[in-house]
Amino acid sequence: MSDPAQTLEQLRQALGDDAVVTGTNISQRHYSDWTGHAPACPAALLLPRTTAHVASALRICNAARQPVVPQGGMTGLAGGAVPRASDIALSLERLRGIEELDPAAATVSVLAGTPLEDIQQAALNAGFVFPLDLGARGSCQIGGNIATNAGGNAVIRYGMTRDLVLGLEVVLADGRVLDLRNKMIKNNCGYDLKQCFIGSEGTLGVITRAVLKLAPQPGPTSTLLCALPDYASAVSLLRRIQRSVGTPQAYELMWQDFFRLGVSWLENPTAPMSLDYPLYVLLESAVPGEPLETLLEQAFADGEVLDAVLAGSQAQARGLWKIREATAEFPLRMTPLNFDVSLPIGLIGDFVERCRTRLEQHWPGNHSVYFGHIGDSNLHLTVDCTSLPQPAPILDIEELVYSAVGELGGSVSAEHGIGLLKREFLHHSVGPEALAVMHQLKDCLDPNGILNPGKIFV
Amino acid sequence: MSDPAQTLEQLRQALGDDAVVTGTNISQRHYSDWTGHAPACPAALLLPRTTAHVASALRICNAARQPVVPQGGMTGLAGGAVPRASDIALSLERLRGIEELDPAAATVSVLAGTPLEDIQQAALNAGFVFPLDLGARGSCQIGGNIATNAGGNAVIRYGMTRDLVLGLEVVLADGRVLDLRNKMIKNNCGYDLKQCFIGSEGTLGVITRAVLKLAPQPGPTSTLLCALPDYASAVSLLRRIQRSVGTPQAYELMWQDFFRLGVSWLENPTAPMSLDYPLYVLLESAVPGEPLETLLEQAFADGEVLDAVLAGSQAQARGLWKIREATAEFPLRMTPLNFDVSLPIGLIGDFVERCRTRLEQHWPGNHSVYFGHIGDSNLHLTVDCTSLPQPAPILDIEELVYSAVGELGGSVSAEHGIGLLKREFLHHSVGPEALAVMHQLKDCLDPNGILNPGKIFV
Numbered sequence: 063m064s065d066p067a068q069t070l071e072q073l074r075q076a077l078g079d080d081a082v083v084t085g086t087n088i089s090q091r092h093y094s095d096w097t098g099h100a101p102a103c104p105a106a107l108l109l110p111r112t113t114a115h116v117a118s119a120l121r122i123c124n125a126a127r128q129p130v131v132p133q134g135g136m137t138g139l140a141g142g143a144v145p146r147a148s149d150i151a152l153s154l155e156r157l158r159g160i161e162e163l164d165p166a167a168a169t170v171s172v173l174a175g176t177p178l179e180d181i182q183q184a185a186l187n188a189g190f191v192f193p194l195d196l197g198a199r200g201s202c203q204i205g206g207n208i209a210t211n212a213g214g215n216a217v218i219r220y221g222m223t224r225d226l227v228l229g230l231e232v233v234l235a236d237g238r239v240l241d242l243r244n245k246m247i248k249n250n251c252g253y254d255l256k257q258c259f260i261g262s263e264g265t266l267g268v269i270t271r272a273v274l275k276l277a278p279q280p281g282p283t284s285t286l287l288c289a290l291p292d293y294a295s296a297v298s299l300l301r302r303i304q305r306s307v308g309t310p311q312a313y314e315l316m317w318q319d320f321f322r323l324g325v326s327w328l329e330n331p332t333a334p335m336s337l338d339y340p341l342y343v344l345l346e347s348a349v350p351g352e353p354l355e356t357l358l359e360q361a362f363a364d365g366e367v368l369d370a371v372l373a374g375s376q377a378q379a380r381g382l383w384k385i386r387e388a389t390a391e392f393p394l395r396m397t398p399l400n401f402d403v404s405l406p407i408g409l410i411g412d413f414v415e416r417c418r419t420r421l422e423q424h425w426p427g428n429h430s431v432y433f434g435h436i437g438d439s440n441l442h443l444t445v446d447c448t449s450l451p452q453p454a455p456i457l458d459i460e461e462l463v464y465s466a467v468g469e470l471g472g473s474v475s476a477e478h479g480i481g482l483l484k485r486e487f488l489h490h491s492v493g494p495e496a497l498a499v500m501h502q503l504k505d506c507l508d509p510n511g512i513l514n515p516g517k518i519f520v
Numbered sequence: 521m522s523d524p525a526q527t528l529e530q531l532r533q534a535l536g537d538d539a540v541v542t543g544t545n546i547s548q549r550h551y552s553d554w555t556g557h558a559p560a561c562p563a564a565l566l567l568p569r570t571t572a573h574v575a576s577a578l579r580i581c582n583a584a585r586q587p588v589v590p591q592g593g594m595t596g597l598a599g600g601a602v603p604r605a606s607d608i609a610l611s612l613e614r615l616r617g618i619e620e621l622d623p624a625a626a627t628v629s630v631l632a633g634t635p636l637e638d639i640q641q642a643a644l645n646a647g648f649v650f651p652l653d654l655g656a657r658g659s660c661q662i663g664g665n666i667a668t669n670a671g672g673n674a675v676i677r678y679g680m681t682r683d684l685v686l687g688l689e690v691v692l693a694d695g696r697v698l699d700l701r702n703k704m705i706k707n708n709c710g711y712d713l714k715q716c717f718i719g720s721e722g723t724l725g726v727i728t729r730a731v732l733k734l735a736p737q738p739g740p741t742s743t744l745l746c747a748l749p750d751y752a753s754a755v756s757l758l759r760r761i762q763r764s765v766g767t768p769q770a771y772e773l774m775w776q777d778f779f780r781l782g783v784s785w786l787e788n789p790t791a792p793m794s795l796d797y798p799l800y801v802l803l804e805s806a807v808p809g810e811p812l813e814t815l816l817e818q819a820f821a822d823g824e825v826l827d828a829v830l831a832g833s834q835a836q837a838r839g840l841w842k843i844r845e846a847t848a849e850f851p852l853r854m855t856p857l858n859f860d861v862s863l864p865i866g867l868i869g870d871f872v873e874r875c876r877t878r879l880e881q882h883w884p885g886n887h888s889v890y891f892g893h894i895g896d897s898n899l900h901l902t903v904d905c906t907s908l909p910q911p912a913p914i915l916d917i918e919e920l921v922y923s924a925v926g927e928l929g930g931s932v933s934a935e936h937g938i939g940l941l942k943r944e945f946l947h948h949s950v951g952p953e954a955l956a957v958m959h960q961l962k963d964c965l966d967p968n969g970i971l972n973p974g975k976i977f978v
Contacts, residue, residue: 166755166866167897189763213706222706225683240953245864246897248671248680248934250719251949252976253958257715261708278762297624304736305647308766406703408624439625439704476706491709495698499965500711506964507957518710 064126070106072126073150076118081156083107092151095138096198099482104131104145108152113231113239113270119152120268120512121237129515132264134206135177137198139402140481142210142263142517149515154205157270160184167245168276169228174205174269181274190276193220197390205269211261213477218437219309220277222477223260229273230256235266235508243273258503263479264514266507280348283311285379288358289339289369293411296343299366300437303347306357312346313437314386317414320431324385327395334382335369344386386433389444396429397447399456401463404439405472417443417466424462425450440476464490480518488518522584528564530584531608534576539614541565550609553596554656557940562589562603566610571689571697571728577610578726578970579695587973590722592664593635595656597860598939600668600721600975612663615728618642625703626734627686632663632727639732648734651678655848663727669719671935676895677767678735680935681718687731688714693724693966701731716961721937722972724965738806741769743837746816747797747827751869754801757824758895761805764815770804771895772844775872778889782843785853792840793827802844844891847902854887855905857914859921862897863930875901875924882920883908898934922948938976946976 074082084106093101108130110116123130131145133153145151154175162171165188172181178192179199185192194207196214206212208230212223220226229244242256259267290296296315303310316324321342325333347354351372361367373379392398405413414432421428429449434441443463447454464474468490475484475491488497501519504511532540542564551559566588568574581588589603591611603609612633620629623646630639636650637657643650652665654672664670666688670681678684687702700714717725748754754773761768774782779800783791805812809830819825831837850856863871872890879886887907892899901921905912922932926948933942933949946955959977962969 164864164866165759166752167864168759169864189759211708211712213708217706221683224712225679234957238953238956240957241951242954244931245929246862246931246934248675248862248893248896248898249931249949250669250671250933250935250937251931251946252938252955253724253961254669254682254715254719255954255957255961257712258961261712266711278759278767281764294624301623301626301647301736306739309736404704404706406622406625406627408622435706438706440706471703473702473704473707473709475708476704477708479708480710488709491707493699495696496700496713497710498696499692499698499713502964503711503713503716503961506960 064128066105066128069122069126069128072122073106073108073119076122077108077110077115081109081111081115083109091136092133092145092153094144095136095141097139097141097483099141100144102145102147104149104151105147106150108150109156110152111156113157113233116152116233116268116270117237117239120233120235123150124236124510124512127510127512129512131514132209132268134175134203134209135198135201137202138206138210138481139478140475140483142479142481142514143206144482146516152268154203154270161271163188164245165189169245169273170276171243171271171273172204173271175203178202178204178207185276186279189279191279192226192274193277194223194226204272204274208260208269208272209262209264210479213438213440215312218313218435219311224257226275227256227260227272228275230259230269231271232259232267232269235510235513240267243271245273258507261479263481263517265504265517266513268513280311283346283348284351284354285373285382286345286347286354287334287371287382288343288345288367289335290341290343291365291368292340295366296341296436297407299343299361302357302361302366303345307347307349307353310345310347312344313435314344315434315436316342316344316386317432320388320433321385323431324388327388327391328384334371339368344382392444397454399445399447399454399459401443402476402478403441403463403467403472403474404476405441405467405470407436407439409470410434410436410441413441413466413470413472417463420462420466421445421459424458460487467491482517485518485520522586524563524586527580527584527586530580531564531566531577534580535566535568535573539567539569539573541567549594550591550603550611552602553594553599555597555599555941557599558602560603560605562607562609563605564608566608567614568610569614571615571691574610574691574726574728575695575697578691578693581608582694582968582970585968585970587970589972590667590726592633592661592667593656593659595660596664596668596939597936598933598941600937600939600972601664602940604974610726612661612728619729621646622703623647627703627731628734629701629729629731630662631729633661636660636662636665643734644737647737649737650684650732651735652681652684662730662732666718666727666730667720667722668937671896671898673770676771676893677769682715684733685714685718685730686733688717688727689729690717690725690727693968693971698725701729703731716965719937721939721975723962723975724971726971738769741804741806742809742812743831743840744803744805744812745792745829745840746801746803746825747793748799748801749823749826750798753824754799754894755865757801757819760815760819760824761803765805765807765811768803768805770802771893772802773892773894774800774802774844775890778846778891779843781889782846785846785849786842792829797826802840850902855912857903857905857912857917859901860934860936861899861921861925861930861932862934863899863925863928865894865897867928868892868894868899871899871924871928871930875921878920878924879903879917882916918945925949940975943976943978
């Protein structure tokens, strides 16, 4: 590595003094992400205003073998944007704004530092929706969403972030600018290079611009809570709905434990139905109530649904969602250890039983709750650390859960990425041959290893 | 390169005598694809039965620096699977069959040599659809569909082949087997390596297995033919339909020339409406007639639609489709020069005018027709070479069309790939920086350049 002071001087000359921040002038929000994991003040914070500045910065850092950590809105949940004290952080926050909304093509072209919510709003204003949606919408930036291939609330209907990206502009580690912008759904002109950068957590290139797909605005939705006898019914009900009225906007499964917790935390803890059913699903569909009711009658007759409540008003719909949104209160009411995993849809029920049994064997009386977007194979489980021996055996629990995921062919990261926090568990889902090829790809695109070193791989 | 005879002997020992075919024992269908371009009998044809055999074959060929051309159903339209006399062809046809259909996960796991139609049928039998569909369905193989990221008839609703692939097994040039099989919609475990191989036309690895997404079976569809005043109305009608009744199953635009030709070729050439409208759209929607009629009334009132026919029976629907399917008769009734390009949706109308004007300037009286899947940005145009001076100036016309595509930010290949036939025109859609990174990726995964050399790149 070259002399760090000399590198900083080169960066100041190339980007301007105001774009190179050091020491206590660096806001603490650049120290860690929403996990608060391993906060550190980076050696410098770069605030480029243009793609050309990003390119200059990377060219200088690459020549100096200076590690660079790309940063978006810092809302990640895997530590992917957390710097070490010797790293230079590169924030995209000044590359902000919507450059073009093309209503004929149904696309929006944006700078990487644009907050997700700004893009959603621009889409609405033009009569579309940008269907990527997640809790951090006001703070997260689209560049980070793309770099982590964010999931969120609408995946069952619209897919992951990858499915919403038509084109990118990316700066490579050596400062070359790759213009991969594209507005076409169909485009088979050689390798689809943008795919390499989506979900690569800032380790292969820095995303500076994106062209995104917009979707038509859906009509009003119906909200329905159903009680189910078993996990198999959750899957068959979903398939029944898809066949008869189309894929729902949301299909949120809650196991009994979660449902009871959610109801008990309501301001007015009145259950919309009995608390004794094994499973509950909250679903949102863009079809009016009547076809849904016909469908429900058949599901009742087949024993697939045991009880159901169709929200009669917006207020009632919000009330049902409040139960599912108990997750927002986890940090306030318990010490949550959260998992974000995915499994083949048919195996999620078995996985829950397996996991629950093993946790009970090791830590009798522990409190864990299960819920998930099962239509897109995603299960969340949360263990309350206050129900465990202290200090809580975090790593042991993680190993227990992730090895059970691996046994069933699942993924240790459904939507949050690997970052720093899941590197040790990646082997449960990725074999040595695939890992070796990932390293090859990394060496190919970033031979000096300056981009986000230490992330994804141990 | 090592001694070819010695390489063949090693291949016979590894794969068995019956899996290594030479000389006149090689069926001519391995000489070229559906274009009939540059047919050649390869030095040998390999017919491996297992992934392990594919791996052995590539290991041997890689050590010998022996070029290998992967082959599927040979239905390609860009020459991507056409061998040279010195190449060894590797056909996946014996890796055929459906290994598992998982109704809970809505996935099907198949061997690469399985014909597309077999997969469609298996999906139907299980109450799903596999929505990839194209004319070659009975002959093409899924491995080839994936290697070329095939488009087809249902892209507007279900996306390209890439959007239907959840997992792959791939053999690398050096014989390493990459198991990237996956049944989950959400899986963010490091780089999504399978994306590198989808659409890479056999130049980065040989696909041996795939895990594919199934979709729910749609209900019965309505078929509608509308006459439109201009191209802008074609786009606004599409967006209107998407907003009110959802994305249609098909949205096929025909310019007047094409429509007149299609009607004139009908067995009973009775036009379903006047032949004097500027544009016609044939659309298929999975909603019943009534909401469509309401929507049409509004479109009429807004001047977006000038005339419309809603098919009252299956037979009438088939009759309307017959006009669009005139393309199947192109090879019989003219000497077609076909183009498959894509453009930002809002620019397709301008492109057609630009292209038509320039063709007329250069070759007055030439006959060209325009039609396309405009909802997915795809335009086809066909020039009848019999209407041109002889010998027909094919390369000049290609340069004219592809340079006009490049000027408007379009793609010289929407769904067929680059193969041999579009290499010279790739630069109209791909910049030098992106091309350089494609070469880097090729060198990274196939350092000896044995996989399908000469394809995609000049």
